[in-house]
Every structure is written in C-alpha cells, then in structure tokens.
Amino acid sequence: MSEAPAIRVEAATKLFRRQAPGRHFRTLKSALLEGSLVGRATEEETITALRDVSFEVARGEAFGIVGSNGSGKSTLLKLLAGILRPTRGRVLVDGRVAALIELGAGFHPEISGRENVFINGALLGLSRREIERRYKQIVDFSGLADFMEEPVKNYSSGMYVRLGFAVAIHTDPEILLVDEVLAVGDESFAHRCLRRIEELLAAGRTVLFVSHSLALVEGLCDRVAWLEGGTLRAVGEPRRVVDAYRQAVAEAESAEHQRSKEEREAAEAAPAEAAAPAEVLRWGSGAAEITAVRLLDEAGAERYHFASGEAVTIEISAVAREPLSDFVFGVAIATPRGVECWGTNTDLEGYEPGSFSGPATVRVRCPALRLGAGEYQLDVAVHARSGSPYDYRRKLVAFTITTPRAGVGVYAPEREWRFAGEVVWRRRPET
Amino acid sequence: MLSILRELIARRGLLATLTARDLKARYRGSVLGFLWSLANPLLLLAVYTFVFGVVFRQRALTQPYSLFLLCGLFPWVWFATALTEGTVALVANSALLRRAVFPVELLPMVAVLANLLHFLLALPVLAVALLAGRLLGYPVGGWSALALPVVILLQLVMTGGLALGLAALHVHFKDVKDLLANLLALLFFLTPILYPLAAIELPALTYVVRVSPMTPFALGYQELLFHGRLPGPWLWAQMLGVAAVAWLAGAGLFARLRETLVEAA
Numbered sequence: 085m086s087e088a089p090a091i092r093v094e095a096a097t098k099l100f101r102r103q104a105p106g107r108h109f110r111t112l113k114s115a116l117l118e119g120s121l122v123g124r125a126t127e128e129e130t131i132t133a134l135r136d137v138s139f140e141v142a143r144g145e146a147f148g149i150v151g152s153n154g155s156g157k158s159t160l161l162k163l164l165a166g167i168l169r170p171t172r173g174r175v176l177v178d179g180r181v182a183a184l185i186e187l188g189a190g191f192h193p194e195i196s197g198r199e200n201v202f203i204n205g206a207l208l209g210l211s212r213r214e215i216e217r218r219y220k221q222i223v224d225f226s227g228l229a230d231f232m233e234e235p236v237k238n239y240s241s242g243m244y245v246r247l248g249f250a251v252a253i254h255t256d257p258e259i260l261l262v263d264e265v266l267a268v269g270d271e272s273f274a275h276r277c278l279r280r281i282e283e284l285l286a287a288g289r290t291v292l293f294v295s296h297s298l299a300l301v302e303g304l305c306d307r308v309a310w311l312e313g314g315t316l317r318a319v320g321e322p323r324r325v326v327d328a329y330r331q332a333v334a335e336a337e338s339a340e341h342q343r344s345k346e347e348r349e350a351a352e353a354a355p356a357e358a359a360a361p362a363e364v365l366r367w368g369s370g371a372a373e374i375t376a377v378r379l380l381d382e383a384g385a386e387r388y389h390f391a392s393g394e395a396v397t398i399e400i401s402a403v404a405r406e407p408l409s410d411f412v413f414g415v416a417i418a419t420p421r422g423v424e425c426w427g428t429n430t431d432l433e434g435y436e437p438g439s440f441s442g443p444a445t446v447r448v449r450c451p452a453l454r455l456g457a458g459e460y461q462l463d464v465a466v467h468a469r470s471g472s473p474y475d476y477r478r479k480l481v482a483f484t485i486t487t488p489r490a491g492v493g494v495y496a497p498e499r500e501w502r503f504a505g506e507v508v509w510r511r512r513p514e515t
Numbered sequence: 516m517l518s519i520l521r522e523l524i525a526r527r528g529l530l531a532t533l534t535a536r537d538l539k540a541r542y543r544g545s546v547l548g549f550l551w552s553l554a555n556p557l558l559l560l561a562v563y564t565f566v567f568g569v570v571f572r573q574r575a576l577t578q579p580y581s582l583f584l585l586c587g588l589f590p591w592v593w594f595a596t597a598l599t600e601g602t603v604a605l606v607a608n609s610a611l612l613r614r615a616v617f618p619v620e621l622l623p624m625v626a627v628l629a630n631l632l633h634f635l636l637a638l639p640v641l642a643v644a645l646l647a648g649r650l651l652g653y654p655v656g657g658w659s660a661l662a663l664p665v666v667i668l669l670q671l672v673m674t675g676g677l678a679l680g681l682a683a684l685h686v687h688f689k690d691v692k693d694l695l696a697n698l699l700a701l702l703f704f705l706t707p708i709l710y711p712l713a714a715i716e717l718p719a720l721t722y723v724v725r726v727s728p729m730t731p732f733a734l735g736y737q738e739l740l741f742h743g744r745l746p747g748p749w750l751w752a753q754m755l756g757v758a759a760v761a762w763l764a765g766a767g768l769f770a771r772l773r774e775t776l777v778e779a780a
Contacts, residue, residue: 100778112687115775166616169774185614194540206532207615235543 088178090259090290091141091164096173098159098314099130133159135314136173141307143179144288148305148322150298150329156314157294161185161263164292179258179290182208184249193237197228197247200236204251218254225276226250246273253280259290278304302326346479365480368473372408372440372466376401377481379462380447388483390453392496397449402466402475407441411474415448416463417455420482425455425494431469456496457487519620519679519766526618533621534628541629552633553640556592560584563709577711577741582648582655585641586740587708587733593634594674594729595699600626601678602685602692609780619776620769623682627675631667638663645740657743666735666746666754673728673758680765683772686779702727707734728757 134156141147151157162168163175165183191200201222205215215222223229226246228239236244253260260281281291281304295301301308301322308325310317312332318325349365380397381387390396398415414429430437430446460483465476487496503509523530542548564581577583604622611617645656685691706727707715712734715721724730731753738746746754 112684115687115772115779162613167613167777181616183616192536192540194543195536199536199539203532203536206529207617211528212532 087143089140090143090145090178091139091147091292092174092176093137093139093160093163094174094176096134096137096160096163096170096175097132098134098156098163098168099132099171102129102131132314134163134170134311137311137314137316138173139309139316139319141290141292143290144285145307146285146291146293146305148301148308149292149294149311150296150301150308150326151311152333155311157311158185158263159314160311161261161292161294165261177259180209180256181259181261182252182255182257183261183263184252185261185263191236191244191248194235196233197236197239198232201232201247201251204248205255208252208255210255222250222254225254225280227273242270242273249273249277253277253284257284257289259292260284261292261294263294264296298326298330342482365478366476368465368467368475370475371406372402372404372411372474374400374402374464374466374475374477374480375443377462377464377477379481379483388481390483390485392457392485392487393452393454393498395449395451396453397447398462398464400446400448400464400466401443402446403443404440407439408474409437409439410468410470411437411440412465412467412469413446414463414465414467417460418463419494420459420461423494425460427463429465437469452498453485454496454498455485456491456494457485458494459484519770522618522620523624526621529618530621530624530628533625534632537625537629538632549633549636553637556585556588556637557640559592560588567709579648579651579653579655582644582653583711583737583741584709585644586736587706589634589637589641590670590732590736591703591706591708591729593630594670594732595703596633597627597630597674598678598681598695598699599692600630601674602681602695604678605682605686605776605780606689612777612780619773620679620766623678623769624675627671627678631671634667641740655741655743659739659743659745662739662745663736666732666739669754669758670732673732673761676758676762676765677728678765679769680767683769683776686772686776702729706730707737711737728761731757 137156137160149157149160159168161183162185163170164177165181165185166177167183167185169175191204195203201219202212202215205218206212210218223232226243226249228243228247228250231239231243236247239247262281281293285291293301293305305322307320308322309319310325310329317332318328346365378386378399379388379390380399381390382395400413400415402413404411412429412431414427414431416427417425419425461479462481462483463476463478464480465473467473467476485496538549542551545551547554560581563584568580601623604626605612605619608622612619612622645660648655681691681695705724706729707724708729712721712724715724731750734750735746735754738744738750
C-alpha cells in the first residue's frame with residue numbers, strides 16, 4: 085500500500101519542566117514569552133521524557149510498544165493522542181483517534197453511569213444522537229446493564245474501567261491507542277476487549293498497543309518498538325524486538341541481584357563465621373579489616389571502566405583492630421564466572437611484615453593492565469602468612485575493560501602483526 | 516481570542532453537556548436543589564436591607580431599597596461566583612486535562628455558564644419582586660426590561676474573558692485564587708450595588724467606583740429593571756468597552772498560555 089501512514093513521528097522530543105519552588109515567575113515568564121514551559125530552560129530545569137523518537141505506523145497495522153516503567157511509553161501515547169505536544173519534532177496522526185489511556189477520565193462520581201456514558205461520549209467527540217444510537221451496544225459490551233442508573237462512585241474500579249473502555253471503543257476510531265488497560269478488567273472482559281481489537285484490525289483500523297504483557301504484544305502486533313529512557317532502542321519484527329527487550333531486562337535484573345547481594349553482605353559487617361549461604365563473600369577473624377577498595381586511574385580519579393593497557397591502581401584502605409606483626413595484603417582478579425585471571429600478595433612479592441597497628445592504605449599500581457575486554461571482579465584480603473584470614477573479601481569491586489578491537493579471552497597483550505612472503509592485504513572499506 | 520470563541524461555539528454541544536453535568540452533580544441528593552443558589556443572595560438582601568434600611572434608616576437611599584439592591588445583587592453574585600469557580604476550573608480538573616483530549620477553554624466557561632443559569636433561574640424572583648413593587652405604587656420595572664438579554668450577553672463576554680485569563684494565571688500562580696477572593700470582597704463595595712451612584716458626593720470617588728468592571732453593568736441593570744428606562748448611549752458604550760477589553764485581555768492571556776496549561780495544571 086502506498087497510502088500515507090496512519091501515524092508518523094518525526095524526531096519527537098518531549099521535555100517536561102521540573103517543578104521547583106520559587107521558580108514560578110521564571111516559568112510564567114517563559115510561558116508568556118515563548119508559549120512554552122521549557123522554551124529557554126536549562127538542562128537541569130527539564131526532564132527529557134522522549135528524545136528524538138521517529139517511526140511510522142502504516143494504516144491497518146498493529147503496532148506494539150514495550151519498555152520498562154518510565155521509558156516514555158505513556159508520554160508517547162499522549163503525544164499521539166494530542167493531549168501533549170512535542171517540544172521538538174513532529175507528530176502526525178491521520179484519522180479519528182480513540183485513546184484508551186485512562187479510562188473513564190471524564191466520569192463524574194456523583195452522577196449515574198447512564199449520564200456519564202453521554203458525557204464521556206461527548207468528550208470523545210460523539211454527538212448526542214450518535215451516542216443514543218450506540219447506547220445499547222455500549223451497555224451490553226460493558227456488561228453493566230443493571231448498574232446504569234447508579235452513580236459511578238458506587239462502581240468498583242473494574243466496573244469503572246469496563247464502562248470507560250466500552251464507551252471509547254464504540255466511538256468507531258480509525259486509530260486506537262491502547263495503554264495497558266486490559267490488565268484491569270477480569271479475564272472474560274479482557275477477552276472481549278481483545279476480540280474487539282481484533283475486529284477493528286480486521287476492518288483495517290490501526291491499533292497502537294502499549295503493554296507489559298510481552299506475550300500479548302508478540303502475539304497481536306505486526307511490529308514492535310522498544311523504548312528505553314526516552315529513546316527508541318529498536319523497531320521491527322515483534323519476536324526480535326521483544327527478545328532483545330527481554331534480554332536487557334534479564335541483564336538488568338541480574339546486575340540488580342548482584343548489587344543487592346553485595347549490599348546485604350556489606351551490611352552484615354560482622355566477620356562471617358556464621359553458617360554459609362550459597363556463596364560467602366566475606367570471612368576472617370576481624371583482627372584487621374578492609375574498609376574500602378577503590379580503583380584509580382593515572383590521574384588519581386576513581387574509575388571502574390578502563391581501556392585495556394591503561395594504568396590501574398588498586399587502593400586498599402584497611403585498619404588493624406589489634407597490633408599485628410604477621411600480615412599479608414593480597415589482591416586477585418577474576419571474571420564473573422570465576423575464571424582466575426591474576427592474583428598476588430605482598431608476601432609473594434617479597435615484602436616482610438613489620439607492624440600493622442591502625443589505619444593504613446595499600447596501593448598496588450599496574451602500569452599497563454592488559455586484560456581482555458569484559459567484566460572483572462576484584463577480591464581483596466588481609467591475612468596471616470599461614471593463610472589464616474583476618475578479612476577476606478570476594479567480589480568486592482567490579483570493573484569493565486574495553487579494547488579497541490574485539491578479541492577472545494582474558495588477556496590482551498601488546499601486539500603487532502608482521503607479514504612476509506606471498507600474502508597480501510586489502511584496505512578495509514569502512515572506518 | 517477569536518479562535519477561542521470559535522472553539523467554544525464549535526464545541527457548544529460539549530459545553531452544554533459539561534455545564535449540565537456540573538449542575539446535576541452539584542444538586543444531586545439535595546432536596547431544595549437549585550433553590551440553594553437563591554439562598555445566599557436573598558440572605559445578603561435581608562442583611563443589607565436590615566442594616567441600611569432599618570438600623571441606619573438611610574432615608575437618602577433610593578426607595579424601595581430592597582428592590583434597588585436586588586437589581587444589582589443577582590448579577591453581582593453571578594459575576595463573583597463565576598470568577599471564583601472559573602479561576603480554579605483548570606486546576607480542579609487537571610486529571611481530566613492530562614488524560615483526555617479536551618478543549619481546555621471549555622472548563623472556565625462551564626463555570627461561567629453554570630452560574631449564568633443560576634442567575635437566569637433567579638430572574639423570576641426578581642420579576643415577582645418588581646411586580647410587587649409596582650402593585651405597591653412604586654414606578655419600578657417596565658418594558659425596558661426587554662433589553663435585559665443584551666446586558667446579560669455583554670456581562671457574559673466580560674465575565675468569560677476574565678474567567679479565562681484568571682484560570683490560566685492560576686495554573687501558574689496558586690495565589691490567584693486567594694487574591695481574587697479578597698479583591699472581590701473589595702470590589703463588591705466599590706460597585707454601586709448597595710448604594711446608587713448618585714449617593715456619592717465626592718466627585719473623585721465616582722472615578723474610583725469605575726475601577727470595578729461590574730460598575731457599568733450594575734448601573735445598566737438598575738436602569739433597565741429598577742428605573743424602568745433604557746441606559747443612555749454612554750452607559751452602553753461603557754458596558755461594551757469593558758466587555759471587549761475584558762475578553763481581549765483575558766482570552767488573549769489564555770491563548771498565550773494555552774500550550775502550557777495541560778502540563779502545568
């Protein structure tokens with residue numbers, strides 16, 4: 085079909101103004117002078133809900149939007165519905181829109197369901213006669229025939245949404261915007277809604293569908309967009325986009341899990357001789373304690389991202405709880421899967437312990453840390469020469485190494501290639 | 516400003532529906548219903564008649580004083596309640612604005628129209644009172660009352676413009692509501708409602724009285740209803756002028772701030 089798209093979003097950006105006390109005059113000034121709340125606001129004064137989002141939805145297409153909470157899905161839907169306008173860029177919607185965003189928004193709690201149907205229909209752009217004609221269908225669809233004379237304040241939240249959905253879907257929209265409303269009604273109502281959406285699609289209507297139910301999005305939509313932090317991460321075939329989104333969610337969750345675990349371990353500051361759960365991250369007698377570990381770059385700034393071959397300093401802050409004459413500081417680097425990359429300690433490196441009797445800082449500087457690209461974790465310990473630990477801390481610090489070119493493994497030596505004989509190379513086209 | 520007027524006319528069906536919703540919701544479950552909207556002005560009438568007519572025995576006042584008072588009081592109550600409710604209309608309905616595609620200008624107008632309806636429903640009371648005055652031999656009322664719709668229309672334009680402007684400002688400054696409440700209390704006494712304009716002896720004061728946008732309208736109603744004559748051309752010009760300025764300023768301000776209202780409300 086060479087028809088114009090039903091929806092075209094061109095580099096849409098939406099900024100919101102932060103509500104700050106005492107800024108009312110500035111806000112009003114900018115509103116008066118520029119007709120906008122964010123016209124000349126600085127970066128700190130605004131929140132970017134959407135940044136340079138562009139896509140098209142063809143007529144008759146079922147288009148899904150996925151993304152975590154706060155990714156900008158609802159803002160996008162409000163732009164499409166015409167409730168909000170983009171700060172920059174354009175949003176073109178061609179056709180009569182029904183937005184199932186917050187259903188029953190115009191309902192007045194004090195008056196009856198019947199009267200509210202008429203008011204809500206009028207809000208959605210129907211004439212009184214059109215509503216009268218569809219009234220019976222609306223009531224049948226909502227399944228609330230017995231409650232129509234009751235003021236809607238006596239409705240349950242499910243009933244409220246059902247009536248709102250029933251009115252909205254009977255406005256005969258050319259473009260239907262659905263925001264996570266199917267989650268509210270009961271199972272049978274959700275099925276009825278889905279059937280109705282499928283009917284609309286079969287009739288060539290366009291449906292834009294926001295949902296956290298990924299299976300539903302995958303099953304219903306022709307194409308899916310994935311929004312993250314206000315930018316469009318991917319648009320395309322549902323399976324591929326939803327999988328990419330699932331993958332990202334899983335990674336974020338495992339990182340979260342790891343972090344909370346470490347926080348929990350750190351909170352139990354007492355030396356752990358307690359019965360070990362699956363993985364113990366800290367143990368020792370407590371005669372000495374490691375209080376902090378930081379990674380520093382050559383300029384002395386704290387960093388946890390390094391390029392392979394950069395100078396890295398591991399800084400250990402420790403304190404002896406009692407005077408010690410037998411002590412060793414050790415460090416070890418491993419991958420998250422437990423592959424030991426490197427480890428050493430002051431004893432192996434030839435330092436004879438003298439005395440350690442209070443706070444101390446130990447630094448070990450690697451002028452060129454040639455690890456392969458990937459994530460690494462650092463174990464740090466202070467223990468007696470016998471190996472009996474004072475404080476042993478595993479996976480205390482995580483850091484990332486990047487390399488300019490991809491390679492495999494945990495080691496990335498300095499290297500150069502030389503060729504001789506009957507071997508010829510051509511210049512790579514790109515970059 | 517004209518675009519707002521166009522929008523209001525184009526969506527008059529919705530405007531009527533919303534006004535009806537407003538009134539229905541207000542009186543649902545109350546026994547006396549809209550009669551309550553009469554209670555406050557009638558109470559005021561009783562109080563002022565008692566204070567000025569009975570306690571102070573102001574013989575200088577136009578007679579019959581209660582009738583004179585009534586002619587200016589009902590329009591004032593419309594003006595004051597419409598502005599009070601219109602000012603908060605956007606903020607009070609912010610949930611609706613953020614969730615539905617909605618012509619924002621309708622909301623302040625709904626408040627103005629709902630209170631216009633109260634005013635119109637109070638007119639029979641006024642008519643009965645004037646008739647009673649006539650039967651008692653006072654020369655009140657008459658055919659001039661037929662020009663009433665024109666004055667009402669002009670007051671509608673004036674009140675509507677102010678309500679739009681105040682509503683838009685209130686979105687940005689929540690002080691507007693309180694400022695307005697105090698200003699209205701002041702304006703009530705500045706407007707010749709409790710006293711005839713002729714009762715002011717200091718010439719400078721007659722100019723101060725003109726500060727109130729309601730002054731020409733109060734005078735207009737008094738001419739039409741109490742004195743039973745058509746307002747002079749100068750008074751018509753004043754009503755027209757105030758209505759035009761109020762609409763241009765209020766609706767203009769609203770139009771300027773329009774894009775920011777949904778987000779800030």
